[in-house]
Amino acid sequence: MFRQAASRASALARQSAAGGQRRQMAEAVAADKLHFNFFLPGGTIQKDAAVDMVLVPASSGVMGILPRHAPTVAQLRPGVVEVHSEGTKDKYFVSSGFAFVHKDRTDVCAVAAAPLSDLDASAVAQGVTDAEAAMAAAKTDMEKAEAQIGLDTYTAMRSALTMA
Amino acid sequence: MTSRVALKVAMRAAGNSPGAAGALGASLSGRGSLWAPVAPAMASVGAPRGQSSPSAVAVEEQVRWVNLKVVRERMKTVANIGKICKAMKLVAAAKLRGVQSLQEASRPFATGLGEFFSTMDDLEAATTAEAAKTDPSGEGKKQLIIAVTSDRGLCGGVNAVIVKEVKQMMIEDAGATPTGIMLVGDKGREPMRRVHGDNIVVSFKDVFKAPITFPQVCMIAEDVLARSYTDVVLVYNRFKSAMEQEPVRKPIVGLSTVLDSASAFDEYEFDSDMDSAQVFVDLFEFQLATQLYNALLENATSEQAARMSAMDNASRNSTDMHAKLALTANRVRQAGITTELSEIVAGAASVS
Numbered sequence: 001m002f003r004q005a006a007s008r009a010s011a012l013a014r015q016s017a018a019g020g021q022r023r024q025m026a027e028a029v030a031a032d033k034l035h036f037n038f039f040l041p042g043g044t045i046q047k048d049a050a051v052d053m054v055l056v057p058a059s060s061g062v063m064g065i066l067p068r069h070a071p072t073v074a075q076l077r078p079g080v081v082e083v084h085s086e087g088t089k090d091k092y093f094v095s096s097g098f099a100f101v102h103k104d105r106t107d108v109c110a111v112a113a114a115p116l117s118d119l120d121a122s123a124v125a126q127g128v129t130d131a132e133a134a135m136a137a138a139k140t141d142m143e144k145a146e147a148q149i150g151l152d153t154y155t156a157m158r159s160a161l162t163m164a
Numbered sequence: 165m166t167s168r169v170a171l172k173v174a175m176r177a178a179g180n181s182p183g184a185a186g187a188l189g190a191s192l193s194g195r196g197s198l199w200a201p202v203a204p205a206m207a208s209v210g211a212p213r214g215q216s217s218p219s220a221v222a223v224e225e226q227v228r229w230v231n232l233k234v235v236r237e238r239m240k241t242v243a244n245i246g247k248i249c250k251a252m253k254l255v256a257a258a259k260l261r262g263v264q265s266l267q268e269a270s271r272p273f274a275t276g277l278g279e280f281f282s283t284m285d286d287l288e289a290a291t292t293a294e295a296a297k298t299d300p301s302g303e304g305k306k307q308l309i310i311a312v313t314s315d316r317g318l319c320g321g322v323n324a325v326i327v328k329e330v331k332q333m334m335i336e337d338a339g340a341t342p343t344g345i346m347l348v349g350d351k352g353r354e355p356m357r358r359v360h361g362d363n364i365v366v367s368f369k370d371v372f373k374a375p376i377t378f379p380q381v382c383m384i385a386e387d388v389l390a391r392s393y394t395d396v397v398l399v400y401n402r403f404k405s406a407m408e409q410e411p412v413r414k415p416i417v418g419l420s421t422v423l424d425s426a427s428a429f430d431e432y433e434f435d436s437d438m439d440s441a442q443v444f445v446d447l448f449e450f451q452l453a454t455q456l457y458n459a460l461l462e463n464a465t466s467e468q469a470a471r472m473s474a475m476d477n478a479s480r481n482s483t484d485m486h487a488k489l490a491l492t493a494n495r496v497r498q499a500g501i502t503t504e505l506s507e508i509v510a511g512a513a514s515v516s
Binding site: 037039040041042043044047058059060063070071072073074075097098100101102107109111112 | 266269270272273276277280377378429431432433434435443446447450454457
């Protein structure tokens with residue numbers, strides 16, 4: 001799982017390195033922007049924002065959403081949502097949730113999200129160690145599954161931080 | 165002197181009626197007339213002596229002073245209760261602000277998801293009508309009613325209307341479908357247990373003790389999913405305004421229906437590394453938790469709003485009652501002074 005996430009993350013790195021290509025694509029649709037909403041159960045991060053592109057950590061890999069994307073429902077895994085707007089990149093770590101690409105707008109409904117800069121690297125490292133210990137100590141399937149979720153989330157956070 | 169006569173009449177009338185203490189209690193709600201709450205109070209003190217002693221004057225004197233004391237004690241009680249009600253009102257107002265802002269913050273999240281499912285609702289209405297035609301008996305259905313109430317009382321009628329609504333649903337259904345009741349919040353348990361005790365499958369308490377969080381709701385949602393009901397109906401108070409809350413029934417379409425009407429989402433691509441049916445299941449679970457979260461927040465807001473207005477009414481009632489009691493106390497005191505004066509005058513006249 002970690003390897004998968006890491007490969008996804010490195011894929012993400014390559015993608016951002018090839019910025020020139022993307023810029024061309026963005027220019028092609030410069031006339032219109034992506035109508036973007038980012039919702040949490042306890043609040044709203046962005047509402048009716050006009051952005052250039054959004055990268056979401058879909059369960060099958062990082063998905064880039066540009067204006068006029070085909071309608072899609074994507075389940076999110078722990079990872080980074082990147083919002084590109086006017087040359088600035090806002091990065092948020094999300095735990096899970098769904099992204100809905102509608103014809104006229106894109107909604108990201110996450111269970112929990114935090115700006116990537118708010119994550120504490122040492123706390124994340126500690127979390128990975130704890131999750132690994134819990135994984136080793138888990139006996140039943142239920143415990144194993146719970147530990148796996150914790151481990152996945154923490155490793156995703158760690159790789160997100162090393163990427164940043 | 166007229167007030168003295170009136171007092172006597174009231175005493176005699178009330179002396180025969182039992183339950184003076186009950187009248188005292190009832191008068192707390194501010195329903196009693198000016199004399200009704202006070203007269204029995206006097207009777208409870210004065211009547212037994214009046215019956216045992218033949219000396220009318222002596223009794224009256226005792227009654228007069230004790231009575232004034234009783235009235236003053238009641239005034240103090242009413243004032244204290246009024247203070248408590250006022251404090252509760254202020255607390256409810258503060259809590260209402262907090263929970264209302266939370267609810268408003270969560271609204272876009274729920275609507276964002278709800279709008280996606282609304283495409284299905286249109287289609288679902290058609291399919292259920294069809295399903296009802298082919299399967300009028302509704303066999304194989306299992307219904308779960310999730311009744312959302314508050315954990316604490318003294319909040320007007322918000323819990324009573326929920327209980328009423330659920331009972332009404334049970335009557336309408338008339339035992340046609342096996343129904344389970346899930347109680348979220350503690351105040352629905354006692355009234356529901358008496359009538360539909362067998363239907364209650366689980367009850368959660370202290371849900372609203374701390375502000376509601378999404379993970380907490382997920383736990384409840386998980387419990388709902390584990391029970392495999394085909395239909396789930398949420399019953400809760402919808403917050404319309406600080407003065408108005410209304411009970412609503414919100415049916416949540418079952419998983420089987422979602423899977424059946426998957427064609428509604430044909431225009432959407434499903435991005436997943438598993439099969440798309442699994443995404444549907446996950447999406448359904450997410451939707452259930454979101455609806456539940458929304459319902460709990462609505463009900464929590466309604467509860468605080470209802471408590472605020474109930475306590476506002478109660479503190480206003482206590483002010484009214486205090487004023488009435490003050491009038492009574494003054495009259496009684498005045499009557500006492502008048503009696504004393506006439507006694508002194510009569511005594512002086514008999515001596516000279």
